[in-house]
Amino acid sequence: GDSVTQMEGPVTLSEEACLTINCTYTATGYPSLFWYVQYPGEGLQLLLKATKADDKGSNKGFEATYRKETTSFHLEKGSVQVSDSAVYFCALSYSGGGADGLTFGKGTHLIIQP
Amino acid sequence: NAGVTQTPKFRVLKTGQSMTLLCAQDMNHEYMYWYRQDPGMGLRLIHYSVGEGTTAKGEVPDGYNVSRLKKQNFLLGLESAAPSQTSVYFCASNRRGREVDGYTFGSGTRLTVV
Secondary structure, eight states: OOEEEEOOSOEEEETTOOEEEOEEEEOSSOOEEEEEEEOTTSOEEEEEEEOSTTOEEEETTEEEEOBTTTTBOOEEESSOOGGGOEEEEEEEEOTTOGGGOOEEOOOEEEEEEO | OOOEEEEOSEEEEOTTOOEEEEEEESSOOSEEEEEEEETTTEEEEEEEEEETTEEEEOSSOTTOEEEOSSTTEEEEEESSOOGGGOEEEEEEEEOTTOGGGOOEEOOOEEEEEO
């Protein structure tokens, strides 16, 4: 079956540091890829998405590129802020919904220190 | 603009007690999902529904039942709670054919079974 693997944290960085959170996937078809963010005490929010190979998703200074050849969707940000502290989930899904829903990685806890 | 609303937000149950978690969405979405989130496990799909009157099992359905009598509501029931069901439960919804837009999540229900 499909699966998503992402680096486990916690990842601790200083403010203004560069961020990369690795995500790789195993899929039988051609999924859409997502990054969700969960701030403390809240639900998951869609951060960015990409629907096909070589697409780049971006939002709030975060970027991720859909790399079919390496089955990866790494999350990057050039300069992190304390407010970026959260848990980040990489996920995939297919069109059609139903049992596919979203397949999640285990999440990466990011801590940004002032 | 409520989106997905989950009630209650917190609950403590004794082993063997029953309860129902309510998920309500006001976006006219066809698809609805229940996930559980456990430390180091990411989110796992419990049950889902592709429309009013239909439900199906996800990855971890044992010990749970669901109903979708109205399109906007998706109920998750625990008939006889067990400590292993201590978790944070998230409801999500999506529009048929627009899975690439991402899923909308509720803010979660934190359940403790003692």
